[in-house]
Amino acid sequence: MKFLVVCRRELRSYFSSYIAYILLAVFLLLSGYFFYSDLIFFILFGGYILPTGLWQYVFLDMRLCALLVLPLLTMRLFAEEKKLGTIELLWTYPVRDGEIVMGKFLACWIFFLTMLLPTAINPLIFYHFYQFAIGPLLAAYLGIFLLGTAFIACGVFISSLTENQVVSAMATYGILVFFWFLTWNEEVADERIVHVLLRLSLFDHFYNFSRGVIDTRDVAFFALFVSLFLFLTLESLGVRKWRGVR
Amino acid sequence: MIRAEHLTKRFGTFTAISDVSFEVERGEIVGFLGPNGAGKTTTMRILGGVFPPTAGRAVVAGYDVVKDSLRARSIVGYFPERVSLYLDLTVREYLRYVAQMKGLDGGQRRAEIDRALGSCALTHVAHRLIGTLSKGYRQRVGIAQALVGQPRVLILDEPTAGLDPEQVAEMRRLIRNLRGESTVILSTHILSEVEATCDRVIIINQGRILAVDTPRNLNQRLRQTSQIYLEVLGPTDAVARRLGAIPGVLSVEISPSPADGAAAFIVATAKDRDLRADLAACISEAQWGLQELRPVALSLEAIFLSLVNEPARPPSPEDNEVPGRLSA
Numbered sequence: 001m002k003f004l005v006v007c008r009r010e011l012r013s014y015f016s017s018y019i020a021y022i023l024l025a026v027f028l029l030l031s032g033y034f035f036y037s038d039l040i041f042f043i044l045f046g047g048y049i050l051p052t053g054l055w056q057y058v059f060l061d062m063r064l065c066a067l068l069v070l071p072l073l074t075m076r077l078f079a080e081e082k083k084l085g086t087i088e089l090l091w092t093y094p095v096r097d098g099e100i101v102m103g104k105f106l107a108c109w110i111f112f113l114t115m116l117l118p119t120a121i122n123p124l125i126f127y128h129f130y131q132f133a134i135g136p137l138l139a140a141y142l143g144i145f146l147l148g149t150a151f152i153a154c155g156v157f158i159s160s161l162t163e164n165q166v167v168s169a170m171a172t173y174g175i176l177v178f179f180w181f182l183t184w185n186e187e188v189a190d191e192r193i194v195h196v197l198l199r200l201s202l203f204d205h206f207y208n209f210s211r212g213v214i215d216t217r218d219v220a221f222f223a224l225f226v227s228l229f230l231f232l233t234l235e236s237l238g239v240r241k242w243r244g245v246r
Numbered sequence: 247m248i249r250a251e252h253l254t255k256r257f258g259t260f261t262a263i264s265d266v267s268f269e270v271e272r273g274e275i276v277g278f279l280g281p282n283g284a285g286k287t288t289t290m291r292i293l294g295g296v297f298p299p300t301a302g303r304a305v306v307a308g309y310d311v312v313k314d315s316l317r318a319r320s321i322v323g324y325f326p327e328r329v330s331l332y333l334d335l336t337v338r339e340y341l342r343y344v345a346q347m348k349g350l351d352g353g354q355r356r357a358e359i360d361r362a363l364g365s366c367a368l369t370h371v372a373h374r375l376i377g378t379l380s381k382g383y384r385q386r387v388g389i390a391q392a393l394v395g396q397p398r399v400l401i402l403d404e405p406t407a408g409l410d411p412e413q414v415a416e417m418r419r420l421i422r423n424l425r426g427e428s429t430v431i432l433s434t435h436i437l438s439e440v441e442a443t444c445d446r447v448i449i450i451n452q453g454r455i456l457a458v459d460t461p462r463n464l465n466q467r468l469r470q471t472s473q474i475y476l477e478v479l480g481p482t483d484a485v486a487r488r489l490g491a492i493p494g495v496l497s498v499e500i501s502p503s504p505a506d507g508a509a510a511f512i513v514a515t516a517k518d519r520d521l522r523a524d525l526a527a528c529i530s531e532a533q534w535g536l537q538e539l540r541p542v543a544l545s546l547e548a549i550f551l552s553l554v555n556e557p558a559r560p561p562s563p564e565d566n567e568v569p570g571r572l573s574a
Contacts, residue, residue, distance in 0.1 A: 089326055093344070242300075
């Protein structure tokens with residue numbers, strides 16, 4: 001259960017600095033604004049199917065907020081400990097590398113949940129005026145939750161590669177945006193390649209969720225994506241065994 | 247308690263340590279002495295479980311630090327050369343975190359934290375953020391985190407580096423107080439530190455061990471002659487002549503006189519031949535006043551220099567006459 005100890009300390013670090021609050025505020029403000037404008041759009045243009053007319057846009061926009069904020073959350077996880085040198089002590093405690101990775105990952109995850117939960121206020125107010133079917137909304141929340149988890153896993157890995165937080169954040173942006181743009185050249189690419197690219201694209205697996213559809217293939221993709229990056233993180237921590245510690 | 251067998255660590259093409267072997271008995275305080283870059287930290291990191299050796303084996307309290315890493319680490323308290331702590335925690339919070347990482351539970355944890363705070367004189371700053379503490383205090387927090395959980399083995403990498411003289415003295419006292427409770431291995435490049443705190447010394451240079459012995463034995467081993475310092479109230483030349491005539495005395499050197507008017511001499515005798523009684527008898531026979539008479543110990547400084555300047559070779563047991571440029 002040592003990963004809980006690691007997790008608690010990470011959360012403590014997040015909330016004892018103002019960075020956490022700023023990230024939280026920016027995420028909530030942006031996603032609140034997007035909800036508002038998407039709702040106006042939906043009403044003005046006379047949409048009547050909520051999942052494809054409203055929720056889809058709300059969650060596609062929320063995805064952008066998560067893309068913006070989560071790399072800034074994960075960038076410090078290992079990079080800061082390496083820079084400060086606190087990681088050396090961490091390695092002398094009787095704790096497995098896996099527990100350290102799990103703890104840090106979990107801390108970000110909990111933080112992400114804290115970010116996500118208050119956004120439910122918007123649809124809740126909406127529900128007060130109009131009793132819509134909540135199934136599709138829950139599916140979309142599951143989607144953004146899985147997508148964010150994937151972002152975090154990727155960020156954790158990148159953070160384990162460097163001791164520079166800016167590099168860590170930037171490289172995470174790079175990878176995530178790449179996984180987004182992967183399908184943008186479908187016009188020029190070979191049909192068979194596009195087919196493969198679509199399968200790999202992070203965001204193409206999110207679109208179904210945002211429209212209220214839960215496809216097990218999409219869930220499996222995210223599970224695989226997360227496991228891959230957590231595995232890579234473990235491997236990258238093992239590098240010290242032959243490369244040493246600065 | 248600690249056994250290093252032929253440890254070698256390479257980083258790429260760079261060999262940090264090579265064929266390092268030594269043993270530390272239970273309850274001993276052993277100094278790991280060498281210039282900067284000699285391989286002290288690398289050896290300590292291997293013992294602390296930070297990374298495994300490229301070749302060789304290290305065993306702490308019966309547990310292999312690679313194969314049984316978790317169990318070995320749970321026995322070791324480690325103090326890193328670069329003390330870096332989480333600055334956004336208070337001292338007590340930090341120690342609680344450490345205690346949890348070491349797997350202590352509930353009541354035991356509380357008692358351990360209080361004990362560590364007490365023995366490092368940190369109780370009065372327990373509620374302060376580590377980020378607001380001075381270097382000396384942070385260093386003490388570093389020691390305290392190593393002490394939490396009463397580890398049977400303590401690995402301290404340069405525990406006094408960067409402290410002011412008063413803090414150094416305090417740190418040494420703290421380490422000496424650990425005697426009996428824990429087995430301690432501490433690294434330093436300061437010779438007086440080893441003399442002040444350690445039972446045995448391991449001298450390392452350029453990744454190789456040059457000598458392992460007590461400060462006293464090293465002293466003996468490296469000397470070609472024994473020397474005795476004398477202060478006598480009497481005519482300098484006459485005393486020197488008389489002393490030189492004693493059988494067994496190889497040479498008499500006149501030292502700068504101390505302030506009280508006595509004459510001072512350094513008498514060299516054959517190694518392992520104790521002539522102190524003869525010298526005293528001679529002085530009193532001539533009815534001069536004997537102010538002082540003591541064997542001259544070689545400083546570790548001199549021993550160290552002579553070992554380091556030698557071409558590196560593993561010391562062998564029959565290697566008694568290590569030649570050195572020693573004329574203290």
